Amino acid sequence: MQVVFVHGPTGSTVVTVHRADGVSLVLPGYDRKHRVPHDLAHFATERALEMSGGVFGAIAAGGVFGNMRVVGGKPRHDAAARSKLLLDAHRETLTRAEVLAGVVHRAVEEDAAEQAHLLVRTAWRDLATEPFPWSDDHVHEAVRTLDELSVEWEATGTVRVIWPDHLVATLPEARGVRRGRRGRT
Template identity: 65%
Template sequence: MLVVFAHSTAGPTVATLHRADGVVLQLPGYDRAYRVPHDLAHFATERAFEMSGGVFGSIAAGAVFATMRVLSGRPRHDAAARSKRVLDANKLSLNRAEVIAGMIHHAVETGVPEQAPALVRKAWGALETGELPWADDRITEAVRALSELAVDFEAAGTVRVTWPAHLIATPPPPRGIRRGRRGRT
């Protein structure tokens, strides 16, 4: 999925998402107070941590958040139901992505990238009882990726990135539909 982050005429950042199914969506940002767009932090973090159930993996799978709008293309006949299934299935992953991306965003935005591992560990501890699933080098990679994207965004006012196909969430099947052969009587 191609994602284009750009400044909008209204001020905040806008992400335009070109999904594989031909649908083009717009995701408005709410980040006027930040130098680094928050959704760009989601992109860099979710990609570095291979979070298929985060914002971008969910959108690529068919999720549409309430603030988004379709710019072009023809959504599937069951687009609303599919979106709900994907969002419901990824609720926990989306929450994790929000918190962890927020920590990476904070480290880059405030210019203290060396604090990112401690911030992520602390945030993880507030979310989960288990051990953090990412090593410090993965956290450092997320910070590096976001820092580089932020520099490009500031210089050009736009950034074009691709969401990897292997990180697209798997949509759950519709409820009530039986798959396979029926037994013969």
């Protein structure tokens, strides 16, 4: 999936996502006060931590957040129901992605890259009871990637990236849907 970040007409970031199914969507940003776009932090963090159920993995699988709009292609006939099912199923991961991307974003904004692994681990303890699932190298990769993308962003006002195919959120089966033939009596 191709993702393009550009400066919007009001100074905020506009993200255009070109999904593999041919649908293109716009995700508006609300981050004029930051040097680095928050959605760019999501991209870098979720990719480095391989969070397929985060924002971009969910979008790649057909998720559409309330503030998004379709700008190209033809969505599936069941796109709204599929999106709801997908976003509901990955709600916990989406929350975790929001918090962790926020920490990585802050580390880059405040030039605190050397503290990022401690900050991310602290945030994780507030989110989950299970052990921290990533290495410090994963966290440093997220910070390094965001830092590199922010240099491009500041120089050109546009960043074009590819979301990896292996990081697409899984779609659970719809509850109450029966598959196959009914037995005859």
